[in-house]
Amino acid sequence: MFVRQASAILRRYIKTNQRLKAFSTTSSSIDYPGAQVIWSDKLSFTNSHSYAPIPTYRVLNSQGQIKNASEDPNLCKDVLEKMYKDMVLLNVMDKILYESQRQGRISFYMTNFGEEATHIGSAAALSVDDLVYGQYREAGVLLWRGFTIADCVSQCYGNKEDGGKGRQMPVHYGSKKLNFVTISSPLTTQMPQAAGAAYALKGKNKVVICYFGEGAASEGDAHAALNFATTLDCPVIFFCRNNGYAISTPADEQYRGDGIAARGPGYGLNTLRVDGNDVFAVYNATLKAKDFALSRNKPVLIEALTYRVSHHSTSDDSSAYRSTEEVAHWVTNQNPVNRFRLYLEQNNLWDEGREQEWAKECRKNVLTVFGAGEKEAKPHWKEMFTDVYEEMPDHIKTQMNQMAEHIEMYKDKYPVKDFS
Amino acid sequence: MALNKLSSTLLNNSLVFKELKNVASVFSVRNFFNYYPTTSTPAEGPTKKLNMVQAINNALDITLQTDETALLFGEDVAFGGVFRCSLDLQKKYGSERVFNTPLCEQGIVGFGIGVATAGSTAIAEIQFADYIYPAFDQIVNEAAKFRYRSGSQFDCGKLTIRTPCGAVGHGGLYHSQSPESYFAHTPGLKVVVPRGATQAKGLLLSCIRDPDPCIVLEPKVLYRAAVDEVPIDEYLTPIGKAEVLKDGDAVTLIGWGTQVHVLMEVAELAKTKFNVDCEVIDLVSILPWDKDAVCKSVRKTGRALIAHEAPLTGGFGAELASTIQEECFLQLEAPVARVTGFDTPFPYIFEPFYLPDKWRCLQAIRNLLDY
Ligand SMILES: Cc1ncc(C[n+]2csc(CCOP(=O)(O)OP(=O)(O)O)c2C)c(N)n1
Ligand SMILES: [Mg+2]
Numbered sequence: 001m002f003v004r005q006a007s008a009i010l011r012r013y014i015k016t017n018q019r020l021k022a023f024s025t026t027s028s029s030i031d032y033p034g035a036q037v038i039w040s041d042k043l044s045f046t047n048s049h050s051y052a053p054i055p056t057y058r059v060l061n062s063q064g065q066i067k068n069a070s071e072d073p074n075l076c077k078d079v080l081e082k083m084y085k086d087m088v089l090l091n092v093m094d095k096i097l098y099e100s101q102r103q104g105r106i107s108f109y110m111t112n113f114g115e116e117a118t119h120i121g122s123a124a125a126l127s128v129d130d131l132v133y134g135q136y137r138e139a140g141v142l143l144w145r146g147f148t149i150a151d152c153v154s155q156c157y158g159n160k161e162d163g164g165k166g167r168q169m170p171v172h173y174g175s176k177k178l179n180f181v182t183i184s185s186p187l188t189t190q191m192p193q194a195a196g197a198a199y200a201l202k203g204k205n206k207v208v209i210c211y212f213g214e215g216a217a218s219e220g221d222a223h224a225a226l227n228f229a230t231t232l233d234c235p236v237i238f239f240c241r242n243n244g245y246a247i248s249t250p251a252d253e254q255y256r257g258d259g260i261a262a263r264g265p266g267y268g269l270n271t272l273r274v275d276g277n278d279v280f281a282v283y284n285a286t287l288k289a290k291d292f293a294l295s296r297n298k299p300v301l302i303e304a305l306t307y308r309v310s311h312h313s314t315s316d317d318s319s320a321y322r323s324t325e326e327v328a329h330w331v332t333n334q335n336p337v338n339r340f341r342l343y344l345e346q347n348n349l350w351d352e353g354r355e356q357e358w359a360k361e362c363r364k365n366v367l368t369v370f371g372a373g374e375k376e377a378k379p380h381w382k383e384m385f386t387d388v389y390e391e392m393p394d395h396i397k398t399q400m401n402q403m404a405e406h407i408e409m410y411k412d413k414y415p416v417k418d419f420s
Numbered sequence: 421m422a423l424n425k426l427s428s429t430l431l432n433n434s435l436v437f438k439e440l441k442n443v444a445s446v447f448s449v450r451n452f453f454n455y456y457p458t459t460s461t462p463a464e465g466p467t468k469k470l471n472m473v474q475a476i477n478n479a480l481d482i483t484l485q486t487d488e489t490a491l492l493f494g495e496d497v498a499f500g501g502v503f504r505c506s507l508d509l510q511k512k513y514g515s516e517r518v519f520n521t522p523l524c525e526q527g528i529v530g531f532g533i534g535v536a537t538a539g540s541t542a543i544a545e546i547q548f549a550d551y552i553y554p555a556f557d558q559i560v561n562e563a564a565k566f567r568y569r570s571g572s573q574f575d576c577g578k579l580t581i582r583t584p585c586g587a588v589g590h591g592g593l594y595h596s597q598s599p600e601s602y603f604a605h606t607p608g609l610k611v612v613v614p615r616g617a618t619q620a621k622g623l624l625l626s627c628i629r630d631p632d633p634c635i636v637l638e639p640k641v642l643y644r645a646a647v648d649e650v651p652i653d654e655y656l657t658p659i660g661k662a663e664v665l666k667d668g669d670a671v672t673l674i675g676w677g678t679q680v681h682v683l684m685e686v687a688e689l690a691k692t693k694f695n696v697d698c699e700v701i702d703l704v705s706i707l708p709w710d711k712d713a714v715c716k717s718v719r720k721t722g723r724a725l726i727a728h729e730a731p732l733t734g735g736f737g738a739e740l741a742s743t744i745q746e747e748c749f750l751q752l753e754a755p756v757a758r759v760t761g762f763d764t765p766f767p768y769i770f771e772p773f774y775l776p777d778k779w780r781c782l783q784a785i786r787n788l789l790d791y
Contacts, residue, residue, distance in 0.1 A: 107590035158769035166769030169592040185594035186551055218522035220554060246523050248499040253520045321499045384770035399762045410779045415772060
């Protein structure tokens with residue numbers, strides 16, 4: 001008791017002293033309250049060239065070899081295998097759902113090609129208890145956590161099995177059970193929310209991870225989030241997937257300066273930049289970020305450099321704004337799944353036979369699940385009116401009843417039998 | 421490598437569905453309207469068959485050509501915009517006049533206000549009306565109130581905001597909204613909604629020239645569906661004037677944007693099923709709106725039905741209904757009817773049940789006639 005009082009008095013003394021020092025005419029170190037003062041009589045701009053670019057952390061080289069043994073995450077065989085298998089599964093699901101959109105079976109889809117390592121590397125470093133806020137291109141994180149292909153297909157079809165009850169467009173997944181907050185299309189809205197969630201989870205031994213694109217980072221909400229997270233000491237990992245494009249807009253029209261990472265120090269944020277196509281680099285960075293966030297109750301910014309191999313979505317044709325050679329380079333030379341496979345093969349953890357077998361199994365699984373999901377009925381149309389509020393207010397009840405009467409009169413005009 | 425193949429087949433379509441034997445396609449875009457083209461030409465001179473995207477592109481082209489201060493910008497505008505409305509305009513007018521902005525709606529509108537304040541013409545695209553809310557403060561507190569708060573020393577009348585709105589069949593919560601009534605509640609703005617290619621061009625040109633900040637809400641489902649013979653020269657469609665598209669004496673049907681086409685079909689259905697003639701009005705302009713045209717019609721018919729995709733509560737139909745009630749009280753044979761989206765977010769899979777479709781409108785007409 002006494003000790004605590006004494007230290008409180010001491011702290012107050014130091015604070016007062018600092019403030020006095022700040023007002024003293026002789027002091028030259030601490031002066032204005034807004035920033036630390038270092039006097040200079042040279043007038044020169046500080047700009048992005050005043051510092052070296054933030055280095056990009058890498059563990060695996062392009063040949064799938066660990067360059068520095070001290071950086072080996074030393075994951076066990078089962079984990080390595082699950083990481084790789086989930087990446088392939090993600091690829092197969094993407095391919096089939098993408099094609100299904102092309103055939104008019106689902107209305108829309110977004111693939112994750114090229115960014116598999118950012119999903120799996122970060123997901124593997126966290127626990128399922130850690131809370132995830134996604135943007136929309138993070139399906140691998142969900143698969144890692146145990147979201148099934150059936151869950152994905154149900155959401156994309158908006159059928160009865162969809163946890164979101166068919167209300168959102170495809171790929172807007174969410175799972176309370178897996179601590180993955182349901183995706184919302186308006187960009188960057190998840191970022192300040194993630195800071196708030198992290199604040200509320202302080203002391204509960206959980207971190208929040210929040211994924212966002214380099215395009216989304218231009219929204220005002222991104223500024224709010226980073227500034228809130230640092231000033232309010234929130235244990236949140238802001239994970240930027242810098243894939244070079246926001247729909248057609250290349251990163252160099254999105255921002256100037258040294259990427260998204262360079263903003264971190266400006267906000268007083270511990271920052272890491274990693275090779276996002278290196279699953280081990282992403283894993284190590286996320287693990288370090290989690291340790292720091294938990295032990296210090298502070299946020300971390302990770303910028304993962306990667307490349308969006310696919311079109312933005314099925315509504316987009318990226319050949320209108322980038323060359324096929326550019327894409328081919330990333331698919332063949334810088335493929336994160338291939339790089340990881342090379343590592344596994346060199347360590348006798350994988351081979352062509354297992355590759356064939358697993359790819360076949362994934363394909364069969366996805367197609368089977370897909371066929372079942374397609375046949376599944378939609379939720380009852382009255383679900384349109386539920387969940388606006390916890391309890392349905394009278395005015396919505398009235399509207400629902402009016403619609404019921406209307407459908408009774410015009411039965412043949414509505415697809416009622418598909419919605420039961 | 422198998423994986424390379426996986427990724428590259430993405431680029432060259434392959435067939436992976438051989439194993440799935442013809443499961444009937446469950447997803448289908450239900451046609452919730454049939455397009456009624458505009459046949460009367462609003463201007464002399466040659467016309468061209470254009471869809472709404474091309475008509476908008478043409479209006480932008482004319483503006484960039486004739487107004488050398490005009491700037492066109494927004495997310496992905498440089499390559500033509502996600503709906504292709506600005507296609508080839510950067511090539512034609514250069515990247516200093518037609519350009520991408522960073523992904524930030526508050527930035528786009530704030531920047532546009534500044535451009536307009538400094539005397540240049542600003543045409544800002546917000547990629548979807550559902551994403552206009554980050555810019556709400558700039559629009560509602562800044563653009564709308566600029567002239568008033570400065571005693572008209574300053575204004576941003578040279579700002580026009582274009583944004584795609586409304587249902588498309590599969591847009592769900594955030595690619596379907598019709599936010600007109602949020603902006604209708606804001607003195608200082610002008611808000612218009614074209615129903616097709618002809619109006620899209622004329623209204624856009626009017627908004628660009630109008631001395632006050634304007635928002636053009638473009639029903640995106642019409643972008644390709646709406647094809648008219650559009651005059652290729654410049655013409656202006658007046659802001660604040662409604663258009664009577666069909667004369668009638670039984671019920672006045674009022675809508676805007678896509679809903680106008682639903683109402684045109686409903687009028688035909690009412691004729692065949694109930695043998696009555698409905699008058700169809702395209703409101704065209706939400707703020708200011710054409711009270712005279714609406715009330716003149718309702719005084720004649722004695723019955724009014726307003727239909728819009730946005731939710732009922734606080735929807736713009738409420739404003740029309742209360743004014744009609746004030747102005748036409750003695751002529752009304754039945755309470756004003758509203759057929760609208762329900763008071764829920766816009767739902768993805770339930771869209772066929774959500775929209776104020778022709779059957780809901782038809783039932784409302786029956787009720788008005790039987791009152
Ligand atoms: C507020 C808002 N504005 C615009 C959009 C439309 N939009 C959807 S995705 C996207 C690009 C996002 O790019 P980025 O953040 O880099 O993510 P990526 O698609 O590259 O993964 C845009 C402009 C949106 N969803 N929300
Ligand atoms: Mg991106």
